[in-house]
Amino acid sequence: MEKQTLAKTYDLVIIGAGPAGLEAALQAKRLEINYLLLEKSAVGSLIFDTMAEKKFYHEYGRNTAKLKGALTFPDRLTGADLVRLWRTQAEQERLVLIIDTVQTIGNTDGLFTIKTVTQTYQSRNVILTSGTFENPRKLHIPGEADNPKVAYATDYYGEYQNKEIIVVGGGNSALETALEYCEQNHITLLVRKNHFAETATERNKKDLETAVTAGQVRVRYETVLSEIKQASVVVIHQNGVQEELPFDHIFIHAGYEKPLDFLHACGIEVEESLGGGKPKFDEHFETNVPGLFIAGGLTGADSVIESANQSFEIVHHLFN
Numbered sequence: 001m002e003k004q005t006l007a008k009t010y011d012l013v014i015i016g017a018g019p020a021g022l023e024a025a026l027q028a029k030r031l032e033i034n035y036l037l038l039e040k041s042a043v044g045s046l047i048f049d050t051m052a053e054k055k056f057y058h059e060y061g062r063n064t065a066k067l068k069g070a071l072t073f074p075d076r077l078t079g080a081d082l083v084r085l086w087r088t089q090a091e092q093e094r095l096v097l098i099i100d101t102v103q104t105i106g107n108t109d110g111l112f113t114i115k116t117v118t119q120t121y122q123s124r125n126v127i128l129t130s131g132t133f134e135n136p137r138k139l140h141i142p143g144e145a146d147n148p149k150v151a152y153a154t155d156y157y158g159e160y161q162n163k164e165i166i167v168v169g170g171g172n173s174a175l176e177t178a179l180e181y182c183e184q185n186h187i188t189l190l191v192r193k194n195h196f197a198e199t200a201t202e203r204n205k206k207d208l209e210t211a212v213t214a215g216q217v218r219v220r221y222e223t224v225l226s227e228i229k230q231a232s233v234v235v236i237h238q239n240g241v242q243e244e245l246p247f248d249h250i251f252i253h254a255g256y257e258k259p260l261d262f263l264h265a266c267g268i269e270v271e272e273s274l275g276g277g278k279p280k281f282d283e284h285f286e287t288n289v290p291g292l293f294i295a296g297g298l299t300g301a302d303s304v305i306e307s308a309n310q311s312f313e314i315v316h317h318l319f320n
């Protein structure tokens, strides 16, 4: 990859090299913009680290669209293989990438100052694509904190056999965790509502139905987890009835918290939402701070293609 360019002020700084940040950089490169991509760990690191064995589908969450840009994304590749392709693409396209953690984004007279652990950069525009994966939402129930039996992501490596596994959530992540472990374990899926999330894919719902019919998964609708004890959990049904279920492992998929403190510190207005706070942005994904855009998980996008397409649109809106 190229070394940092010597330009004092960039036209565009992109923060985070997940799919949204990569697509932004790929488009900036094509439009010959003076840009810089800052990533704190490695290209696609969060997918690589937490979903290496998971297959990535084009149709996921709300997405049914096609990729508009240049990001390599063959359907149904595992997270690890996909990220390897992205890393190769970043190398081959000689993206201007620096590994460094962004700590603050300031703005004076329309010019952004981006401070990382080691450097300070200036830019006329910023796209923040730092995602939300680092802050899985906790339930804040007794027994949850610092409990080694509680996880917030499927590791896809866990060699669980004949275990009692409780999965919490009604979205794709919860359904996929249940499906991942159901052949060799006993799964109880706790769903708060009386149906799965609207974004749950037909494929996941169909596969789950098959697993339920096969007796591999029990689904408890309108049921919440209320306490985690040593070897059992307490669940409460909507009608108030409490029940204790045995467990060995718990996977909680309650979504992800937006990094609200960081967004506030950047001057980005956040509106209250059911999910606990959502950054405000307009139809071009521009926040209330002129020149500061967000894309990907931070906007609520829940798929690779939606995330990448948002960045495509931002870069072309800004520079085409």
Ligand SMILES: Cc1cc2nc3c(=O)[nH]c(=O)nc-3n(C[C@H](O)[C@H](O)[C@H](O)COP(=O)(O)OP(=O)(O)OC[C@H]3O[C@@H](n4cnc5c(N)ncnc54)[C@H](O)[C@@H]3O)c2cc1C
Residues within 6 Å of the ligand: 015, 016, 017, 018, 019, 020, 021, 038, 039, 040, 041, 042, 043, 044, 045, 046, 047, 051, 054, 055, 056, 057, 058, 059, 060, 100, 101, 102, 103, 129, 130, 131, 132, 133, 172, 173, 176, 295, 296, 297, 298, 301, 302, 303, 304, 305, 307
């Ligand atoms: C269980 C699960 C299964 C999924 N399956 C699919 C699927 O099959 N198909 C699909 O399309 N989507 C799937 N998704 C969704 C998809 O992974 C996300 O929509 C996508 O990764 C969001 O991309 P992003 O670029 O916004 O953020 P991320 O992928 O989270 O990338 C953010 C990047 O920013 C970096 N970063 C963070 N903070 C800083 C900082 N301060 N400074 C510098 N860099 C920083 C991180 O290191 C990271 O590399 C799944 C998600 C989950 C949780």
